[in-house]
Amino acid sequence: MKARSCVLVVPILAVPGSNPRFLEKAQGLPADEIFLDLEDAVAPSAKEEARKNVVAALNEGDWPGKIRGGPGQRPQHPVDLP
Numbered sequence: 001m002k003a004r005s006c007v008l009v010v011p012i013l014a015v016p017g018s019n020p021r022f023l024e025k026a027q028g029l030p031a032d033e034i035f036l037d038l039e040d041a042v043a044p045s046a047k048e049e050a051r052k053n054v055v056a057a058l059n060e061g062d063w064p065g066k067i068r069g070g071p072g073q074r075p076q077h078p079v080d081l082p
Contacts, residue, residue, distance in 0.1 A: 016050070017053050020053050027061050027063060
């Protein structure tokens, strides 16, 4: 009998930090991982407000698990994670 390969699917939810409604809703969704995006999903003109939204969501929300920051290779990194 030939061995079958198995693919593990892990739901990962990307939430743009520029959308407070999405940030609030994401807390109750059954994803294995949620990342609050400050990069690709956010227009350059909205990044400052997105940072404020993410900080507020993390401080005021109920986020189970751990928080992990990005690799810090961008000039904005010190602003994103003070």
